[in-house]
Amino acid sequence: MAWDFDTDSAYAERLAWADRFVRDEVEPLDLVLGSPFDKANPETVAVLEHLRAKVKDQGLWACHLGPELGGQGYGQVKLALLNEILGRSSWAPSVFGSQAPDSGNAEILARFGTEEQKTTYLYPLLDGRIASCYSMTEPQAGSDPSLFTTSARRDGDSWIIDGEKWFQTNARFAAFFIVMALTDPDAGAHHGMSLFVVPAGTPGLEIVRHVGVGTEAAERGEHAYLRLTNVRVRAEDMLGEQGQAFAIAQTRLGGGRIHHAMRTIGMARQAFDMMCERAVSRQVRSGTLGELQMTQERIADSWIEIEQFRLLVLRTAWLIDKHQDYKRVRGDISAVKVAMAKVAHDVVLRALHLHGSIGISNEMPFSRMMVDAETMALADGPTEVHKQVLARQVLRQYTPSTTLFPSYHLPSREAAARRYVDGLLEHVVAQY
Numbered sequence: 001m002a003w004d005f006d007t008d009s010a011y012a013e014r015l016a017w018a019d020r021f022v023r024d025e026v027e028p029l030d031l032v033l034g035s036p037f038d039k040a041n042p043e044t045v046a047v048l049e050h051l052r053a054k055v056k057d058q059g060l061w062a063c064h065l066g067p068e069l070g071g072q073g074y075g076q077v078k079l080a081l082l083n084e085i086l087g088r089s090s091w092a093p094s095v096f097g098s099q100a101p102d103s104g105n106a107e108i109l110a111r112f113g114t115e116e117q118k119t120t121y122l123y124p125l126l127d128g129r130i131a132s133c134y135s136m137t138e139p140q141a142g143s144d145p146s147l148f149t150t151s152a153r154r155d156g157d158s159w160i161i162d163g164e165k166w167f168q169t170n171a172r173f174a175a176f177f178i179v180m181a182l183t184d185p186d187a188g189a190h191h192g193m194s195l196f197v198v199p200a201g202t203p204g205l206e207i208v209r210h211v212g213v214g215t216e217a218a219e220r221g222e223h224a225y226l227r228l229t230n231v232r233v234r235a236e237d238m239l240g241e242q243g244q245a246f247a248i249a250q251t252r253l254g255g256g257r258i259h260h261a262m263r264t265i266g267m268a269r270q271a272f273d274m275m276c277e278r279a280v281s282r283q284v285r286s287g288t289l290g291e292l293q294m295t296q297e298r299i300a301d302s303w304i305e306i307e308q309f310r311l312l313v314l315r316t317a318w319l320i321d322k323h324q325d326y327k328r329v330r331g332d333i334s335a336v337k338v339a340m341a342k343v344a345h346d347v348v349l350r351a352l353h354l355h356g357s358i359g360i361s362n363e364m365p366f367s368r369m370m371v372d373a374e375t376m377a378l379a380d381g382p383t384e385v386h387k388q389v390l391a392r393q394v395l396r397q398y399t400p401s402t403t404l405f406p407s408y409h410l411p412s413r414e415a416a417a418r419r420y421v422d423g424l425l426e427h428v429v430a431q432y
């Protein structure tokens with residue numbers, strides 16, 4: 001029977017190396033350097049190159065990708081164990097070649113891209129030489145793709161795209177955009193939309209403004225409001241088949257959601273560690289904060305929630321490795337997505353609260369973490385939608401009761417049990 005919570009010793013050693021490396025050599029970058037996606041900045045590129053070489057030496061570069069794409073083909077469980085370390089740092093995913101949104105974009109380019117698209121976009125992306133943007137959400141519609149209006153119309157050998165996109169992560173750094181557009185409005189959202197690879201600088205592609213999250217200043221914001229006016233791309237720039245955008249997006253988002261969840265374990269643990277340090281350090285009249293029962297309850301609840309969440313993430317990663325099919329684990333991924341936002345929110349809020357005024361100040365990372373936690377509840381679909389997905393999938397496994405009372409109605413079950421036991425007694429008593 002295969003049932004094992006151990007990490008094999010060779011990989012455990014690599015994880016121990018990653019843990020030290022991220023703590024000593026990567027986390028400091030978060031505090032003093034700008035975005036790791038800014039490939040136009042020679043400092044960023046040089047630092048990334050230097051650190052990536054060390055990661056590659058350890059065989060941990062893009063470890064979720066197959067060897068044909070320069071990775072190790074370790075799969076999702078091993079990636080989960082690594083990602084919970086990387087989740088402590090905003091630079092770490094870029095140093096290890098698993099940064100969103102590039103990782104998801106690389107995944108769909110690898111699976112659905114043409115040779116030309118792979119050469120022009122995928123390989124430079126995998127090498128970390130360029131950054132990318134995924135363009136789906138629109139100002140008037142996010143959760144419900146049937147309300148998207150960005151369209152592409154055929155014009156000879158070209159497509160002409162018109163519309164607006166909203167909250168476009170890394171648009172300011174992107175060398176290309178993967179844009180979702182309606183190509184056949186009559187076919188509806190599921191079959192009438194297609195994806196296009198649009199190079200940055202294409203005439204008509206305009207960043208209306210940059211948008212920051214939380215209290216971030218707009219000029220530093222990394223999520224753009226994008227407008228496409230008569231943007232002409234070649235027919236060969238379509239990614240995948242016409243009408244396939246929704247199906248491809250689900251593949252992309254399936255991976256993206258679980259990868260975020262893996263990293264969220266790291267962030268929640270970081271908040272938890274800070275909370276525990278505070279609990280044993282801060283004095284109150286009767287001793288330390290940690291000696292107060294309400295503090296102990298916060299710590300116990302947080303520990304349990306993080307461990308429960310971690311098990312759910314690892315089990316879902318294991319299911320993805322086993323089935324190699326995101327569709328089969330859609331409900332599980334939705335469960336992870338919902339739990340991720342709640343665990344992050346609850347643990348970070350408790351940690352912030354236990355730190356008092358310094359906790360809410362800009363001298364601690366909790367406000368940013370709170371915004372990150374809320375982002376988990378919105379980006380890639382809000383919590384409500386994922387609860388619906390999960391519940392629908394669960395309910396599909398049940399059939400309605402055909403009797404007046406529920407099938408587990410005790411008097412009915414007791415009558416059936418009585419008939420069974422009477423028959424059994426008649427049989428065994430006659431025998432002995």
Ligand SMILES: Cc1cc2nc3c(=O)[nH]c(=O)nc-3n(C[C@H](O)[C@H](O)[C@H](O)COP(=O)(O)OP(=O)(O)OC[C@H]3O[C@@H](n4cnc5c(N)ncnc54)[C@H](O)[C@@H]3O)c2cc1C
Nearest residue numbers: 134135136137141142143167168169378379380381382384
């Ligand atoms: C940090 C961040 C980065 C992002 N990056 C990108 C990106 O790179 N590319 C991209 O295309 N998009 C990106 N997004 C957009 C993201 O995918 C959307 O925010 C998300 O799909 C929700 O859409 P919306 O913001 O329009 O909210 P809405 O769809 O307006 O939903 C708002 C709220 O309404 C409620 N709601 C909506 N639908 C339902 C429902 N069916 N049942 C019950 N309640 C419902 C929920 O409470 C929800 O939170 C990003 C978002 C964030 C926060």
